Amino acid sequence: MRILRLLIVVSIAISSTLAMAADAARQTDVCVYGSTPAGIAAAVSAAKAGRSVLLVEPTDHIGGMLTSGLSHTDFRSFEALTGFFLDFAQRVDADYVARYGADSEQVVAAFRGTHGEPSVNLRILQQMLAEYPAIQTLKQLVLEEVATTDSQLGRRRIVSATFAGPDGQSQQIDARAFIDASYEGDLLAAAGECYHVGRESRSQYGEPMAGNPQGQADGQVQGYNLRLIMTTDTTNMREPVQPAGYNRDDFVDVLQAFESGKLKHVFASDRSGIYRAHAPGMPNDKADINDTPHAAVRLSMPDINDAYPDGDRATRAKIVAAHYAYNLGLLYFLQHDAAVPPAIREDARRWGFCRDEFPGTAGIPPQLYIREARRMVGQHVFTARDTEQADGDARAVLHRDSIAIGDYVHNCHGTGRTGSRFDGQHEGEFYKKVPPYQIPYGVIVPAVTENLLVPVACSASHFGFGALRLEPIWSSLGQAAGCAAAIAIEQDLPVQAIDVPHLQQRLHADGSATIYVTDVPPDSEDFAALQWWGTRGGLHGLAPAKQPRPKSLGSQYNAAFPGHAAELDNPVTDALHKRWLTLLPADTTIPDTASKQARRDWIRAAWRHSVAGN
Template sequence: MRSLPLSLVSPLTFAFAYLVSLTWCNAEELRCDVLVYGATPGGIAAALAAADDGENVILVEPTERIGGLVTCGLSHTDYHAYDGLTGSFLQFSKRVEAYYVKKYGPDSQQVKDSWRGTFGEPHVNLLIFKQMLAERKNIRVVTNAELLRCEVKPLHLIDPQAPLGPPKIIECQFDQGLAESLAIRAEMFIDASYEGDLMAMAGAEYRVGREARDEYGESLAPEQADDQLQAYNFRFIMTQAAENRVTPLAPPGYNADDFLPIVEVLKSGKIKSIFGYPNDCIFKAQLPPLPNSKHDINDVSKSAIRLSLPGINRAWPNGDRETRAKIFAEHRRDQEGLLYFLQNDERVPAKFRDEARTWGWCKDEFESTGHLPPQLYVREARRMVGLYVFRQSDCENAPGDARAKLFTDAIAMGEYGNNCHGTAHEGPRFGGKHTGDFYHATPPYQIPYGVIVPTEGDNLLVPVAASATHVGFCALRLEPIWMSMGEAAGHAAHFARKEKGDTRDPAIISQVQARLHATGAATIYFSDVLPGDADFAAAQWLGTAGGFHGLHPQPAKVRGASIVGQYSESYPGHTADLDQPLDEKLAVKWNEIAEVRQIDVAKLPRADGKLTRREWLRAAYKLRTPPKP
């Protein structure tokens, strides 16, 4: 079923969704504390966090392969400054780097090309995720289990003594292709699927499409709301290394005439090469390369020939299995067929055809699916309407400040900026142009807790199909950020279950923040106080309270100096400068923050021209009342 433009599911649906799920077929039944649906990187991070808090977790993946796009082609991680990576993604990338060090040696080209472990080959990324999950004996992973239905009941129907309150998910049922389905009962549920399938089935409110510009005051939004969403494509992994190269074949349904118009575009001079970086090509071979002479292949922004196919994907978010399979097949026919045409059709100019033939699939990747990624790059699908809707202004500079808007309830941070590969296409398939695309640089930004919490329901968290406008989601939709939000969701599920309370309880936030900071996950960006620093948790605590906002003016250029490709040095104006003397003006501000947090200011050291920021911070952090563990 396709949604109407900007599909809105009423909150009342959540309260009555259980009525459609009273008839259950025979099912094997499992029980756990926390059920995570979707073994995307965000889902894996959620499962790891909840398990580390002592919860018994079942991680359910509808496909055969865990890891989402990080194990299915998106190996060229989307971030700008390395010091913006923290928490579970940083732990994951360090383990990827350690794998290459152990296998090839610390000075090897593979270690260098792993780019500190953020550029892992798909099969290596898969191995590391599997190892991380296997180390937690309280995580059970279930694959090939597609969500069938959810049992949802208003709280007073579960407990007659309970007051009228929000609905609660009781059980989810999954199809494993067996005679009996699998039913899992849990106390807390986390939807970490790219599509938000559990969220939607449970009746949570969501949207599909783009908001009008005036609704949230977003300059990047269209004038009128519509049902357009960001285009999809495959993230192929390819190589020119002859010893590991597999020759591409024609996909099912291939018709050479479909691609004939590309010849005129090639002759026009708009395309300089078939593979290249960053533009004037058809297949973007991301730089730097991956280890072992591989390349992550992506759509070329603003090119005359694009891999992404806007419009074809509009039925995907609300589509059933057959609908999504049809859209998947159409993307494969188009993108694999395009490559086959360029490599083999005699009508393609020889210089382009010869160049294209030097590329092929990787023999040691995706062996069970013909060396093609088994998942499509779903950049955007459903987006929950939660307690807070993340928007364009939330990741832009606060007035006159190097930093973005302050969120004292932040549970994650990001730094990639709003990035959309287009939502529609004008003109012919080859030679036309995408519309709705934008590439908006921003400073690092905080992500508030309400982005992962639905407005109704007390035991559901949604860290991937999170609450955001189309424009806002285009800043959140990166795997490191999704892992950060998933990590926060895992901890939040633990604290909500432990207190037998509602995930919407504000008291949970400080507990989640303290847990994140203690494990090296950031809720605000610093370029000079990184995970592993003795004062990391303290700086995060004070920074998330607003202690470092307003210290540096907005710089002329948001990002640091370029390193290579999309990667850059640290963001300017985001230092804590803890060894600088604490001046009187800043001391007043910090003392006010301390007083609000019920710290006895009289016990804090005074700014005397010699006292450093670090000394004050350590004293205040020691005097604070920590949240319950």
């Protein structure tokens, strides 16, 4: 009996100890919320700098959209891919080479590793995280609340964040720095930072394409949809089934678009279809299926999203469920309903989900593509002005505090709808081409919170966000955020006060660009020096504003953007020498004999005297 009582006492003691351990706060240097590509890049960057990291993911799936169907990566030229994302893409490419051979069709389709299958992308990201024991990944923890305290100079500081687990228990995390890498911006909102949802007016930031048709602000956000991964390979095909709650009456009106000739296909790479099968295709006969811009019938549903950014869990779940019901229900109708013309129906049935993708969710991506939610109002609001072409120059306006680059267009799939889902059109859709651009540090820096960085729901207008909301760019911003967090911890400084040139120097050393250059890649011995010099303004003025159109590589991809080469073998003219001298740091001198030597030697000397020797 005494033994039994003793065992009971010991059991109670052990249970109490385990409960206390479960409820105890976890300590770390950096807490990253959201294992999006930006979140993973931030975690890796901070760990490289010797910091401990807790990477907290609200779902049971890491990688964000990069592992949830967005495999047709949004960028324009390969020269814009640097840092973490380039490393990731090169690893994906090497994986295909190792498994199929360098000359295989899979390697060609992988498009230098930028068109990897979601399962491959997931495996590579897991490997990248596993290389750093300082990173611990915690899944299925949803942010509940943030505790803050007032700091100096009117700032606040995050003390801890509390997350809810699937079992109902809470987990508190105490960290010295926090990074909100979620698509929704939940951490920044909980911390009390100012943010915006919807479109600003044209007058707010002087953006000609802002606002509604009258130029006024509204609460509309860009449309969401699924990024399905589908195949025509019957040996790997999983046939779509009727989704729960399916009602054919919800989709009958789509037949009018086929009868009128506005639509000719269900799947197409252009606006003749609804389900956009991105070209070129992916490895192993797969395709990334997306919304089709300007098509008669769309997958994205911008008319039901506006409550999502600030919505509670139930509101968001309802909106997400509506997208799944529409995207999957419309597909089932077009593949199976007898009212669909047989030729259209049979052509659509050539496509199915993939047996080897998303096995836990029957071949359906586990995440909805949240193109836009909250946008922080931080130290620098990224707007149309940040991508304007500099006067008389091939390059965009200079940002000496740049921490990342982008090469894409301002784009939005629409924020509202006129007419019905099958006979109307999207309102608020835009696509504006701009030269490659720089992204200032202030875009990820909050106005008030001194130990928070926000690389995804970053500081931008609705129009400006359309040029930032791309996984390679978010990854670069995440890499910069992880590095900046490490510097702030090392030097015990608010993120608003760190030395941006020091941050840039670390990013350059890690192969991440702060200005677009087409002929000096990250593996060049001149990369760091040239990035430093270009970010000081040394590459502006080298090429005239008018440039030929870049050569197309298919789809949105093109060859290097003209007028953005450094041409390091060219001589430094007297005029260029004189101008470059004005860009040097105050305590740096270059001998007059430097004139007429190669640009490479001039820049190396300047960098050596002002940066490398420090």
